[in-house]
Amino acid sequence: MGISRTIPALLTALIFLIFMLALPGSEARCALHLVNITGFHYWSGPDHTRLVLDMQREAAYKAFSLQRPLRLVIDLPNAKINIQKTNIPIGDRIVKGVRFGVFAPGTIRMVVDLKIQIQRRIFVLKPFQGRPHRLVVDLSSPELARKEAAQRKNFKIKERHRAKVVVIDPGHGGEDPGAIGRRGTREKDIVLSIARQIKKMLDGKRGFRVFLTRDGDYYIPLRKRYELAQELGSHVFISLHCDAHRNRNARGASVYTLSTGGATDEAARLLAHKENASDQVAGIFQSSDTLNTILLDLVQTHNLNESLRFGEMVLGRLRRVNSLKFSEPRQARFMVLKAPEIPSILVELGYLSNRRDERSLRNKRFRTRLSGALVQAIEKYFSDRSPPSSSPPKPPSHRYHVVREGETLWRIAHLYNVELTELRKLNHLSVREGIRIGQRIRIPVKR
Ligand SMILES: [Zn+2]
Secondary structure (H helix, E strand, C coil): CHHHHHHHHHHHHHHHHHHHHHHHHHHHHHHHHCEEEEEEEEEECCCEEEEEEEECCCCCCEEEEECCCCEEEEEEECEEECCCCCEEECCCCCEEEEEEEEEECCEEEEEEEECCCCEEEEEEECCECCECEEEEEEEECHHHHHHHHHHHHHHHHHHCCCCEEEEEEECCECCECCCECCCCCEHHHHHHHHHHHHHHHHHCCCCEEEEECCCCCCCCCHHHHHHHHHHHCCCEEEEEEEECCCCCCCCCEEEEEECCCCCCCHHHHHHHHHHHCHHHHCCCCCCCCCCCCCCCCHHHHHHHHHHHHHHHHHHHHHCCCCCECCCCCEEECCHHHCCCCCCEEEEEEEECCCHHHHHHHHCHHHHHHHHHHHHHHHHHHHHCCCCCCCCCCCCCCEEEEECCCCCCHHHHHHHHCCCHHHHHHHCCCCCCCCCCCCCEEEEECCC
C-alpha cells in the first residue's frame, strides 16, 4: 500500500524535475518557432487603407472589433516583432494610427485606432516577386466609396458635355511597385509624377478636365481603373507605365491598344501578361477576363480604331522626346484597356532596365518634356476630330480581326460570314499571299 503510493509520487517528482531541466531549452526552441514580424507598411487611398505586416512565414491571427473608441484588434499568437517603431501615427481618412505590443508571452497584439466604421478584409499573401509572407489588412469605408462615386456621377452629368474628360491612369502603386531600375527607380513613382504633370498642364487649358485614377501611393485593381473612367464619362483613357527587360539594351517608348483576339506579337503578349499580373502582386483576387469574344460590335470596333488613331498620335509626339521601341501601336489583351466605349491606350514611357532610359526618367526636365508630348497628342487627337454635335461619328465600314495561330483566311471569312474574294480585295491580298499571326485583317461590316 505504502509503496504503491510512493511510486507515483516519486514519478511525479521525477517528471517535474525533467520538465524543469528541459525548460530553458524548450523555451529556446519555442522562441525559434515564433513567427518573426519583420516589417509594417501602409497605403492610404481615398476610400480605403491597406496595412501590411511582413512575416518570415505564415502566421495565425485572430481579429475583432471594439467600439468606443473604434478599434480593430488583431492578435498574432506565436509571434514576435522586430520593427523599429511600434506606435505609428497614420492620420488618413480611415485610420488614426497603429500600435503594436506584447499582449501575452508569445502573442503580439496589433491595435488599429479607427476614425470611422469600416469593412475589413484580412488575408495572407505568399511570397511573390521578392516580397515575403504578408498579412494584409484591407480597411474600406463603404460610405466614403459611395460619396466618391456620387461625386463622379455628378461630374459626369454636369461637366462632361462642356469639357473633354481625360483620365490618366498611373500604373501600379502601393504594394505593387511595378518595374524597378538598377538605381532603385520605381515605376509607380515615375508614372505618378508624369500623370500629375499632365494634369497640371491640361487643366490649365480651356476645354479639358483631367482625372487621375490614383493620386498617391496606393493600389487600385485594374478593373476599377477603367470603371472610374466610365463613371466619369471619360473621352479618353491613358494608362502610364515603364518597361523592364532582361536585355538591358532594350530602350525607348511604345504604345499599346487592346486586342480582343490574339496579340500582334509575342513580346506584346508577354507584356500584357506582366501588366495584368499587377492585381496578383497586390493581392486582388477576382476573375478579370470579361472580354472573350472576337466578334465585336460596332461601338467597340469604332473604339478600337479610335484607340489606334490616338496611339499613333501619341507615338508621333513621343518620338520627338524619346527614341521609340516600336513605331506603330501594338495590340494585346491588356485588362486595364477594356472599357468598350472609351478610346484607351497604354503607354510604356521607357525602360527602367536600361541605363540611359532610367537616367532620363529620373530627370525632372525629361519628365516635363514627356508630359508635354502627351498633352500635345491629346490636344491633337481632339482637334482632329469633327465635333460630335455637328455630325455623329459614321459607323465604320470595317472591323479588324487579329490573326491567331492556325487560322487561314478562308477560316476567318467563314467566321464572319463574308466572301473570301471580298476579304482579299479589302485587304489587298493576292490569291497566293498567305497571312501571318498578329496581322490585322479588315472585315467588312454589313449594314
Ligand atoms: Zn507597368
